Amino acid sequence: MTKKAVVLLSGGLDSAVALYLARAEGYGCLCVIFDYGQRHKKEIGSAKKIARAAGCPYRLIKLDFAHKGSSLLDRKIKISKATRTRESANSGTIPDTYVPARNIVFLSFALSLAEAISAQAIFIGAHAQDYSGYPDCRPEFYRAFRRAAAAGTRSGSQKKAILVKTPLINKSKAGIISLGVRLGVPFGSTWSCYQGGEAPCGRCDSCYFRAKGFKEAGLKDPLG
Amino acid sequence: MTKKAVVLLSGGLDSAVALYLARAEGYGCLCVIFDYGQRHKKEIGSAKKIARAAGCPYRLIKLDFAHKGSSLLDRKIKISKATRTRESANSGTIPDTYVPARNIVFLSFALSLAEAISAQAIFIGAHAQDYSGYPDCRPEFYRAFRRAAAAGTRSGSQKKAILVKTPLINKSKAGIISLGVRLGVPFGSTWSCYQGGEAPCGRCDSCYFRAKGFKEAGLKDPLG
Numbered sequence A, B: 001m002t003k004k005a006v007v008l009l010s011g012g013l014d015s016a017v018a019l020y021l022a023r024a025e026g027y028g029c030l031c032v033i034f035d036y037g038q039r040h041k042k043e044i045g046s047a048k049k050i051a052r053a054a055g056c057p058y059r060l061i062k063l064d065f066a067h068k069g070s071s072l073l074d075r076k077i078k079i080s081k082a083t084r085t086r087e088s089a090n091s092g093t094i095p096d097t098y099v100p101a102r103n104i105v106f107l108s109f110a111l112s113l114a115e116a117i118s119a120q121a122i123f124i125g126a127h128a129q130d131y132s133g134y135p136d137c138r139p140e141f142y143r144a145f146r147r148a149a150a151a152g153t154r155s156g157s158q159k160k161a162i163l164v165k166t167p168l169i170n171k172s173k174a175g176i177i178s179l180g181v182r183l184g185v186p187f188g189s190t191w192s193c194y195q196g197g198e199a200p201c202g203r204c205d206s207c208y209f210r211a212k213g214f215k216e217a218g219l220k221d222p223l224g
Helices: A013-024 A042-054 A102-116 A139-151 A173-183 A205-217 B013-024 B042-054 B102-116 B139-151 B173-183 B205-217
Strands: A004-008 A028-035 A058-062 A121-123 A163-165 B004-008 B028-035 B058-062 B121-123 B163-165
Touching: A004 A013, A004 A102, A013 A028, A013 A042, A013 A121, A013 A173, A028 A042, A028 A102, A042 A058, A102 A121, A102 A139, A102 B102, A139 A163, A139 B139, A173 A205, B004 B013, B004 B102, B013 B028, B013 B042, B013 B121, B013 B173, B028 B042, B028 B102, B042 B058, B102 B121, B102 B139, B139 B163, B173 B205
Parallel strands: A004 A028, A004 A121, A028 A058, A121 A163, B004 B028, B004 B121, B028 B058, B121 B163
Antiparallel strands: none
8 A cells, every 4th residue: 555645835845845755755645735825825826736747636725814923924014025044044033924833733734634544644844944943944843743743643642643754854955956856846836935926026035045045056946 | 911812612611611711810812613514513603602601702713624534524424322431531442523633723723823913822621531532632732732832933932932721631521510600601502412413412422421521510401
């Protein structure tokens, strides 16, 4: 029997690499794409394209984040220009694009879905290098979440805990991009910019780290 | 400034008592009611009534649990007749009404909402006596979830972790009912039966524990 995984797919490049990695590890993958009112809704279309390119089915799940609390959800708040470096990201400041408890909600939902379809693993492309300093991207969060997931599910209480896999957690953006190239990830179909306009804004955190990653990997971003 | 709490309200009696407790502790409460495709949708109407009786606002949140994996969500699966005692609940078997990772999903969402509105606490009426043996009702799950919530949120990483309060966790059903009576909980407005018919079925786990609780508390259930 093929092993199964639920893969969180945002439309950005990290989760695309996570999907291709899961596939390369022999998992039959079901992608979950969340529509949670993100300003850059455009990433949803990218996520669908990536799932199709990988030959994997997906579920698009609407989540009601009407409570907002983030510039990524609330157009009344301006998204800050990137001023971040790895040092500032590690300094403990958290930018306005932080969405309250987003990855906990996403992972919990993926865990429920994974248990319902008897999947053995969840893949998430989170990483804590060249990132915005979001607390829910750090290794200590994933360690704690794994324990909660094991304690709070049937599978976990029967000693068959669903694996919460974060294969990119310690990689640099350049390392993730290089890995993706080797795996054949269609980076031209990914979308990173928080603004979600016609072309990437080139100013937000997400554009900043993407450009830095391609540069350090010595590669040209197909999005230009 | 009044302290604020997000209270998970199902329409059953435990969460109603948790709400009245939070209110008695001086919290301004925002109730969250989930419509997740539960068979006993009737409990949603009960939850609204209880919030109104307590004078607290509520949000009704739709969650897409189309993946089901539970007799509580899938009408093709028959809900088992209660055969449970405290001993069987503690034996490690988990009934078909278990919904995969439900409380993790509910709590995570409540955490996001709490952080967005700057609430200090979440209240959940979970308890692990006179219960169905669901893993996500046990104290060890809540201990683990608190650590994940602290590690994965802005508030937690800034040493202002949102409290995840489980004031009923070690109480018996009779103890919860007696406490609710003292707090003025309108038990006639609560709904427990999993079947969600005109009258309680009297056969499911939820009816069984409710009847046992009222009997042991020496009280008459207003639902008859």
